[in-house]
Amino acid sequence: MTVLRSAGKNKNNKDKGRNVLLHQCATATLLFGLGAAVGASDLRANELVPPAFEIAQQENDNQDKFLILQTNLHPPYQELQNGLLGGYSISVLNCAFERIGVGYGLAVAPRQRNRDMVRSGRADGFFLARISDFMDEYAVATHPLALEKWVWVSPSSNVVSSKARHLPKPGEFTTIGAILGSNEAEWLSEQGYEDVMRVPSIASLVSQVAAGRVDFALVDKQSFEIARNDLGLGAEQFLVQFERYAPLVVYFSKRYVETYPDLLGKLNNVLEFCETRPMHLEPWERDAIERIQLPIVRQFAKSKDLIRNVRAVLGTEHIPSDQKRVIDEEWTALSRRGLASSMAQNILDNILSDYLQTFKNTAGAQVAEVFVFDLAGQVIGMNRLTSDFDQSDEVQYQMTDSINRDHALIADIRYDASTRTFLSQITVPIIDPESGRTLAALTVGLDVSAALRPES
Known part of the structure; x- marks a missing residue:
């Protein structure tokens, strides 16, 4: 009623x-x-x-x-x-x-x-x-609820292009623009940018940049592209440079x-x-991950200490599918409340998880999570509680196949409730150096807000 x-x-x-x-x-x-x-x-x-x-x-x-x-x-x-x-x-x-x-x-x-x-x-x-x-x-x-990608937008005309090739710093003699009352305007004020030109709408701000009256505007990339298209302006009229992600x-x-x-x-x-719309990695973002973070993950996956710890916890008994489903359901239900099931706690306490925690601490803020799953898709080590136990229904499970031993999977950006961060996960196989066969797979979750900042 x-x-x-x-x-x-x-x-x-x-x-x-x-x-x-x-x-x-x-x-x-x-x-x-x-x-x-x-x-x-x-x-x-x-x-x-x-x-x-x-x-x-x-x-x-x-x-x-x-x-x-x-x-x-x-x-x-x-x-x-x-x-x-x-x-x-x-x-x-x-x-x-x-x-x-x-x-x-x-x-x-x-x-x-x-x-x-x-x-x-x-x-x-x-x-x-x-x-x-x-x-x-x-x-x-x-x-x-969402992740904005903040970018600096500047005119691409020859008059200002030379000074628009760098990101503006507080105190520089340049005209900075933002939307009145916006998240970006607040952030600029906190960072020490003074005399920011505040305009009432994204359309007005983009028009000011196109006309050369604003040297740099800090805006959400998606909102900028919508406003630019609505105004009938071409992408070639602007220089766009990444600043940061903003949850x-x-x-x-x-x-x-x-x-x-x-x-x-x-x-x-x-x-x-x-949450229904993951953010696709742009070519420059994927390239940055491949050049900077992927080699570190590959090197870690080949380390003797990691392989030794993986071997130490690998189970010899096959868990029946119905039992694995029960374990996964209990694990998932409790993890949503921030609690660990008995199985999850046993894994958190093993030597592999201790070793993964050490790696996470060494890697710093750029890494939000790191875990290992076996050839059946079962988590066998983790630096912190994962959202579920069974990874066999995830795309990264393909990394357990030995034919993928030279490959890596870099996932698009999505929100991960267990870490409360926006992640791009890198998954690589862990190879037995003696037999050349895949032992397990390693997943490292990058906190994109930290890993893809310009200073990173």
Whole structure:
């Protein structure tokens, strides 16, 4: 049964601040009741929408947890689609809230206003935001929903090309641009960039760069490409240089988390099932991994100490498929809660895992995880708890075939819940130097936010 209530009479909007939230949105599309969408077909990004909303909310046990999240238009993450608010992050949140059975609403406003409303307690949360110490003072972050690739965009004209070939540094005499109130603008301020030109939209910023009025703009690569195409500008008009990856999260107000302390954990537990779009490695990224990290992984896979420890833990008994499935199910269920099954704990305590932990500590922040699985796809050593036990259904399992002994598999970027980082996994076979046969396979998960920074 669906019950209609006006915004002002919803029993969850107990304070005037919530009503103000609904009324003050510059533009608003509200999604309610486990992902159902309500919107005006003539909604525009810069129009004011009168405060005439109704809430269609599912009657369920989690009704009291109904919340309003603030957001902003930021294609392709949040964008208007036929008058409704959609995009990648919206689809992920719809999936996650439906899985935990909690109704939620969305209100669109400028980025800075969204932050202010959460800080002042007039909103339950907002997205997408980068993780920052400043935000952590008054809000609590979820696991990442998306990964932005920040790039410096500059004109490719001959007038400025000579000075655009390097990345700008704080204090240099150059014009830096960013979107008003954006994650990038905040980061620039923290890094010491002064007199940043802040413009209201990505389209305006790209136009300023194309016209030569901005030397460098720091933007998300996907958003830049969409705006450039919408403006009818060619890729040859710009020089694009990578700066960093930025994980993006939902921030919930501490007040809401204190009121409903179990919701954040439930949401984090299901987000991994709703992330549907891995980021493909660009040619330069794959080349960097092949040139820098892959040789290190190959050398480690050939080390005498690793091979000795692998031999020491390799089992001689074949685990029946039905028993392996039971082990994997228990392992996976407990790992989602940060707990180790008895099998997982035994593996964590073996000498191979100790050796892998030493390698991880030596490698530093660029390596997020390292584990070894045998020819049956079973994890036999790991520096930390993996999300599952059986790797035989994963693409990297092909590395256990001896015909692949000279190959390596470099996977695209995806979010890994067990390490809470965005990873690109390198998998190589571990070869017996005496027989030339494959003993097992080694997977090293690179934290791309650290491994692919320019200074790395």
